[in-house]
Amino acid sequence: MRLSRTAVLPADVVLPKYDRSAQKAGIVHFGIGAFHRAHQAVYTDDAMNAGDRDWGIIGVSLRSPTVAAQMNPQDGIYSVTERSKDGDKTRVIGAVKKVLVAANEPDALIAALASRDTHIVSFTITEKGYCRAPDGTLDFAQADDRSVYAYLAAAMQRRRASKLGGLTLLSCDNLASNGAQLAELMRAYLQRCAPDLVSWFEDECTCPSTMVDRIVPATTDDDRQSIAGVLGGLDEAAVVTEPFTQWVIEDNFAGRRPCWEVGGAQFTEDVVPFETAKLRMLNGAHSALAYIGLQKGHEFVHQAVADPYILKLANILMREEAATSLKPAGEQNLASYADALIARFANPALNHRLIQIAMDGSQKIPQRWLETLAFHQKQGRQCPAILEAVAAWIIHIRGTTHVVEDPMRDTFKALWETAGAAHITSALFGHDGQFAPFWLASQEDIALVNHRVCPVGVEGQRVI
Ligand code: CS2
Secondary structure, eight states: OBOOTTOOOOTTSBOOOSOGGGOOEEEEEEOOSHHHHHTHHHHHHHHHHTTOOOOEEEEEESSOOHHHHHHGGGTTOEEEEEEETTEEEEEEEOOEEEEEETTTOHHHHHHHHTOTTOOEEEEOOTGGGGOBOTTSSBOTTTSOTTSHHHHHHHHHHHHHHTTOOOOEEEEOSSSTTHHHHHHHHHHHHHHHHOGGGHHHHHHHOBOOOEEEEOOOOOOOHHHHHHHHHHHTSBOTTOEEEOSOOEEEEESOOSSOOOOGGGGTOEEESOOHHHHHHIIIIIIHHHHHHHHHHHHTTOOBHHHHHTSHHHHHHHHIIIIIIIGGGOOOOTTOOHHHHHHHHHHHHTOTTOOOBHHHHHTTHHHHHIIIIIHHHHHHHHTTOOOHHHHHHHHHHHHHTTOSSSOOOOTTHHHHHHHHHHHHHHHHHHHHHSTTOTTTTTOOOOHHHHHHHHHHHSOBOTTSOBOO
16 A cells, blocks of 8 residues: 555554645645655645635645655655654654656646645755855856746746736755845846846745754655555655744735744744854754764764764854854853764764765855854864864765765866865865865964874874
8 A cells, every 4th residue: 555645454454634725725834844844845745634724735746756756646645653762753744745746747837826725935955055156155056947047037937927926935954144144146137038027026925034953964765665564555755753843933924824832833023043043053963973074984973973073073163162152142142052962963863874864065064064163263262173074074975985975076076187186175265276265274273283183103203
């Protein structure tokens, strides 16, 4: 049996409480991976369970047909399993109506974006999906007619022509001020490719910033098998996650929005303090665990934090380096936040692969580490824990210990070949280095990182 609208499920599995087929699609979501299915789609399901209507989600994959093949034969239905030491809790989510593959069905996608029923377009397209150049501006070489910007521009054209209202563009990716960045990038795209739409976009659309948080490891075949045991049938689109979930959203919508607060979402004037704390503490520690943990032979996050040396380093990174670079909002307590993060990382039931977090480091480290380093540098302070993580990342991107998945992989390979271990740190973070716009390392920082990247061998020679 395969999970679908007509599948008969065991009585103890929690199901949607609304008539799915009667719901219009109010949301188009780009990047319908495991994270969205375990996060926003659950909040949307909660809202519809509570009686809010017409917030069905049309999921979009830009190119890959994988998720469409997993979800469409199941009528968009899938399960979320929360996993902790107390056991598993599985629930079926009905919010997703269908999945479109943009590259194969551009007209259907543009029609969905331009529909009068659609109010919100949301995104979990990962850091690289925004097509940014290293300096953060829109890179037109990447932002082609198969990027989100092109589909959005085509839909805006139609909405304006049919005198429909604007859209709320809701970025749910781990970028600093994600809404403001999206607004800036969208504006840059329109200025070049559809200048007559710029003022319509500015007047009619909004781009709230959000902080999203839930740890969602990639689903494995073992997960799918164990969940099939619970459901009595196969769920190809199953997701596994932790019990914790958080969503802080800037309250700035162009039109209607679901009552996501029933599932615990917080609406606020200013998301920045939550977003920066999450990026620098949670994600900053995550990336450090990933590169240092992999180097020390660990596979999962819970194994890395069980290593006393790495645990100590993660605590220093979060409490002494990241937290002290932040301006917390009144209700934020960064010390208890760090305690809660360590407990979440240690969840023994969640097999979160370090290699999954190690992916796309070039897109992640600016907001996770480099902003913290730059902050402390201005006060004349060094951050030894982050610098150790930087060294582990530099070793990782050489590609000799693990496969590197990163849009800058070829650049890194070439840099390693020309600079060698002795000069790679300055090639990345010294004057004219790729990452110098975010953080220009001092001679002392370079020496400290170099010491790890290029240790001194027994004969006093640098080992390269
Ligand atoms: C992780 C995040 O893969 C990664 O880079 O740091 O996906 C992290 O699990 C989420 O941001 C948690 O909310």
